Amino acid sequence: MRASDLLCSRPEGLYCPPGDFFIDPVRPVARALITHGHSDHARPGHRAVLATAETLDIMELRCGADFAGSKQAMRLGETISLNDVKVTFQPAGHVLGSAQICVEHRGMRIVASGDYKRQPDATCAPFIPIPCDVFITEATFGLPVFRHPHPADEIARLLKSVEQFPERTHLVGAYALGKAQRVISLLRQAGYERTIYIHGALTKLCDYYQSRGIELGDLQPATVEAGGKEDFAGEIVVGPPAAFSDRWARRFPDPVACFASGWMRIRQRAKQRGVELPLIISDHSDWDELTETITETGAGEVWVTHGREEALVRWCELDGIAARPLHLVGYEDEGD
Amino acid sequence: MRRFAELLDRLVLTPSRNGKLTLLTDYFRNVEDPDRGLALAAITGDLSIAAVKPAMLRTLVTERMDPVLFGYSYDYVGDLAETVSLVWPEPPGHHAANIRPTLADVVGALQSASRSDGPRVLARLLDRADISARYAIIKLVTGGLRIGVSARLAKQALADLGKVDVSEIEELWHGLTPPYADLFAWLEGKGPKPETAAKALFRPVMLANPVGDGDLERLDPADYAAEWKWDGIRVQAVCEGGIRRLYSRTGDDISPAFPDLVEAMTFEGVLDGELLVGDPQRETGTFSDLQQRLNRKTVSAKMLDRYPVFVRCYDLLQKGGEDVRALPFLERRARLENFVRRLDPARFDLSPLALFSDWPALEEMRSNPPHPVIEGVMLKRRDSAYLAGRPKGPWFKWKRDPFTVDAVLMYAQRGHGKRSSFYSDYTFGVWAGPEGAEELVPVGKAYFGFTDEELRQIDKFVRDNTIERFGPVRSVRADRSHGLVLEVAFEGLNRSTRHKSGVAMRFPRISRLRWDKPAGEADRIETLQALLDRTIDYSETETRIS
Numbered sequence: 001m002r003a004s005d006l007l008c009s010r011p012e013g014l015y016c017p018p019g020d021f022f023i024d025p026v027r028p029v030a031r032a033l034i035t036h037g038h039s040d041h042a043r044p045g046h047r048a049v050l051a052t053a054e055t056l057d058i059m060e061l062r063c064g065a066d067f068a069g070s071k072q073a074m075r076l077g078e079t080i081s082l083n084d085v086k087v088t089f090q091p092a093g094h095v096l097g098s099a100q101i102c103v104e105h106r107g108m109r110i111v112a113s114g115d116y117k118r119q120p121d122a123t124c125a126p127f128i129p130i131p132c133d134v135f136i137t138e139a140t141f142g143l144p145v146f147r148h149p150h151p152a153d154e155i156a157r158l159l160k161s162v163e164q165f166p167e168r169t170h171l172v173g174a175y176a177l178g179k180a181q182r183v184i185s186l187l188r189q190a191g192y193e194r195t196i197y198i199h200g201a202l203t204k205l206c207d208y209y210q211s212r213g214i215e216l217g218d219l220q221p222a223t224v225e226a227g228g229k230e231d232f233a234g235e236i237v238v239g240p241p242a243a244f245s246d247r248w249a250r251r252f253p254d255p256v257a258c259f260a261s262g263w264m265r266i267r268q269r270a271k272q273r274g275v276e277l278p279l280i281i282s283d284h285s286d287w288d289e290l291t292e293t294i295t296e297t298g299a300g301e302v303w304v305t306h307g308r309e310e311a312l313v314r315w316c317e318l319d320g321i322a323a324r325p326l327h328l329v330g331y332e333d334e335g336d
Numbered sequence: 337m338r339r340f341a342e343l344l345d346r347l348v349l350t351p352s353r354n355g356k357l358t359l360l361t362d363y364f365r366n367v368e369d370p371d372r373g374l375a376l377a378a379i380t381g382d383l384s385i386a387a388v389k390p391a392m393l394r395t396l397v398t399e400r401m402d403p404v405l406f407g408y409s410y411d412y413v414g415d416l417a418e419t420v421s422l423v424w425p426e427p428p429g430h431h432a433a434n435i436r437p438t439l440a441d442v443v444g445a446l447q448s449a450s451r452s453d454g455p456r457v458l459a460r461l462l463d464r465a466d467i468s469a470r471y472a473i474i475k476l477v478t479g480g481l482r483i484g485v486s487a488r489l490a491k492q493a494l495a496d497l498g499k500v501d502v503s504e505i506e507e508l509w510h511g512l513t514p515p516y517a518d519l520f521a522w523l524e525g526k527g528p529k530p531e532t533a534a535k536a537l538f539r540p541v542m543l544a545n546p547v548g549d550g551d552l553e554r555l556d557p558a559d560y561a562a563e564w565k566w567d568g569i570r571v572q573a574v575c576e577g578g579i580r581r582l583y584s585r586t587g588d589d590i591s592p593a594f595p596d597l598v599e600a601m602t603f604e605g606v607l608d609g610e611l612l613v614g615d616p617q618r619e620t621g622t623f624s625d626l627q628q629r630l631n632r633k634t635v636s637a638k639m640l641d642r643y644p645v646f647v648r649c650y651d652l653l654q655k656g657g658e659d660v661r662a663l664p665f666l667e668r669r670a671r672l673e674n675f676v677r678r679l680d681p682a683r684f685d686l687s688p689l690a691l692f693s694d695w696p697a698l699e700e701m702r703s704n705p706p707h708p709v710i711e712g713v714m715l716k717r718r719d720s721a722y723l724a725g726r727p728k729g730p731w732f733k734w735k736r737d738p739f740t741v742d743a744v745l746m747y748a749q750r751g752h753g754k755r756s757s758f759y760s761d762y763t764f765g766v767w768a769g770p771e772g773a774e775e776l777v778p779v780g781k782a783y784f785g786f787t788d789e790e791l792r793q794i795d796k797f798v799r800d801n802t803i804e805r806f807g808p809v810r811s812v813r814a815d816r817s818h819g820l821v822l823e824v825a826f827e828g829l830n831r832s833t834r835h836k837s838g839v840a841m842r843f844p845r846i847s848r849l850r851w852d853k854p855a856g857e858a859d860r861i862e863t864l865q866a867l868l869d870r871t872i873d874y875s876e877t878e879t880r881i882s
């Protein structure tokens with residue numbers, strides 16, 4: 001059987017004709033398999049949803065209890081059959097509950113990676129490479145310029161800055177699902193034991209992570225009590241990046257704008273956003289992780305989606321691997 | 337190297353002056369010698385490293401990776417140094433951490449590399465460094481850290497570190513050399529103040545502020561003495577204990593280019609004056625005559641004969657062993673008159689005072705100076721001490737032609753026709769923004785109108801200092817410590833919404849190349865804005881007439 005008979009792109013998203021299901025569809029469909037809870041992958045309104053228990057919980061937190069007609073939880077490593085197509089979920093190392101979806105039928109195996117990373121992350125299960133015929137990779141950071149440093153080094157720079165500027169608040173921009181919790185977890189791993197203040201938009205997800213046994217320490221809402229601005233001098237406040245341009249950000253004394261994102265690798269990006277302390281912390285693979293993972297899967301063919309396809313396709317060609325961009329629309333990269 | 341790289345990255349993104357000072361003092365406090373001193377030298381522009389051209393950098397990287405992938409990367413990032421630092425492949429079998437080079441390793445390797453060896457040495461360093469260190473290394477070798485920190489701000493950070501006044505650092509500065517171990521020892525209270533060692537040091541020069549609108553109305557003419565502002569280059573002649581030095585006003589030692597003058601420096605003391613060409617008794621040559629003598633490493637006998645130089649003295653800073661800078665101007669002036677009388681009259685004369693009764697009379701003198709090589713008048717408070725820098729109030733300069741501005745070359749474009757092989761079409765800018773974070777804003781564009789020889793010189797400058805190319809246009813290195821100053825003459829100014837600077841020049845032309853002037857001392861946008869306010873009536877009048 002040909003790979004394109006097992007998975008192909010439709011306007012709704014990646015479709016499996018023999019199994020009659022979609023992976024991360026962008027429009028409502030009858031049956032959807034969801035890799036992870038970021039809003040561009042996990043949309044409400046499908047009739048049946050198959051995902052890990054954590055992803056289902058996160059979808060419920062973000063979209064309400066009736067986000068789908070029926071839900072079925074998949075355990076990582078578990079295989080089920082859908083119309084004779086074998087489907088296995090394996091960890092993707094991206095955010096809590098994230099999975100790669102392996103689809104196998106008549107000797108053809110395709111792995112849809114969703115979003116993934118290879119750096120260690122205490123807030124989710126680590127990526128497991130799956131040998132396959134076709135590997136569908138994301139390419140959010142699919143250019144040789146993206147080389148993520150060790151996140152511990154980035155956190156060390158943040159803590160050093162907190163020491164250097166004790167009269168200022170360090171406002172750390174981090175996306176609500178995954179990044180925020182990872183930054184907090186990294187701070188705890190670095191021995192930072194003080195209270196960390198969080199924006200209201202992070203509360204539900206941080207609570208959920210903690211309920212799943214992920215240690216985030218003492219978190220408090222970043223609201224100004226009677227004492228006023230100086231309460232936050234020398235403190236770390238974590239919030240969604242969008243909140244930084246709001247009036248919310250003005251309550252802090254002379255804040256140092258920090259932003260935890262893989263995009264912060266490019267100085268111009270940091271400058272444009274007015275970021276004073278860029279923290280290069282990403283939940284996506286960098287160039288080296290992408291190319292090493294492709295090699296590791298042993299795939300003879302690679303489909304590239306979700307980002308900058310051209311460079312990764314070029315790299316595969318140089319390496320003797322068949323590759324093509326897979327044009328799927330509707331993914332906006334919420335997570336980095 | 338890592339801490340230096342981190343410092344550069346943070347300085348670029350830190351907008352506030354205080355934030356920058358904190359980062360700098362922390363760095364100087366926590367980093368050991370010689371790295372901190374080398375970092376200081378890199379920031380103040382006192383580190384000399386042979387430059388590597390952007391094209392060479394590109395060659396080095398595309399020898400190591402697929403050019404197509406490099407092309408995608410460069411297109412995305414847009415900055416060559418940054419792209420190369422990111423994509424540079426670590427050599428196979430590389431075990432990083434324990435052999436990362438220090439800043440001293442990097443500077444040492446680069447300074448001892450021969451010209452032909454340079455690229456290979458650079459590549460080896462890049463192999464050993466991590467990404468942010470690679471970026472810093474490339475910035476060092478391509479010139480121009482562009483971190484928004486002036487030498488002055490770096491010295492302020494040193495002053496903060498040692499809790500001394502910044503003028504003390506300025507005073508010492510020109511006697512010091514990287515990596516400044518003695519300076520740091522003194523600032524940390526571990527060593528003596530390092531001033532006593534060297535002889536014939538440069539003294540920081542006192543500079544004047546331009547006369548602004550309404551300035552004179554607030555001043556009493558009786559408090560001020562006036563003298564002519566001669567159109568040469570400002571110099572300081574120092575003789576101490578048998579050592580003779582001629583300094584430019586930025587403290588560069590230019591003695592080797594002027595052996596004729598140095599030979600006549602038989603005094604003991606420090607003089608401030610204007611370097612001019614000619615014979616003070618008979619004639620004073622023009623600035624273009626003087627240019628024949630500037631920027632030369634060696635000088636021929638014919639040059640010495642045709643373009644002899646002399647100093648027209650403005651001030652006396654030191655007389656024998658006595659530092660007279662704290663005395664009032666008129667008392668220094670009296671000593672100066674006596675002092676100059678004893679010097680070789682072919683090489684030294686006195687800049688005469690211009691007597692005036694009131695501001696209108698001075699205005700008249702300024703507009704109709706008695707000599708073509710005068711470019712305006714200087715006003716000096718009779719009781720002013722000689723102070724480092726540009727203090728507000730004691731000294732003013734009032735230039736003859738208000739419609740010239742000193743701007744910095746930013747972009748050059750190839751000319752047309754006969755000059756199509758030269759970069760003869762220039763975009764220039766003036767400084768804007770707060771102290772320590774100045775940026776150039778373009779204010780106009782003009783063609784070059786001078787001799788072929790000068791065209792060749794500027795063309796060479798453009799080629800040697802190209803940062804980036806877009807088609808026929810080259811972007812030229814232009815920062816506070818490095819850049820070519822152009823004196824631009826123009827007919828008037830209009831307000832402009834099209835230009836970021838808010839002003840547009842009418843009929844700009846480049847009247848002179850100021851090789852002698854540091855880029856950091858080119859004019860600021862406020863100078864043009866003030867002019868705009870004064871010339872606005874003029875342009876309205878013109879509209880009415882037409």
Ligand SMILES: [Zn+2]
Nearest residue numbers: 038115333334
């Ligand atoms: Zn995604």
Ligand SMILES: [Zn+2]
Nearest residue numbers: 038094115335
């Ligand atoms: Zn994602």
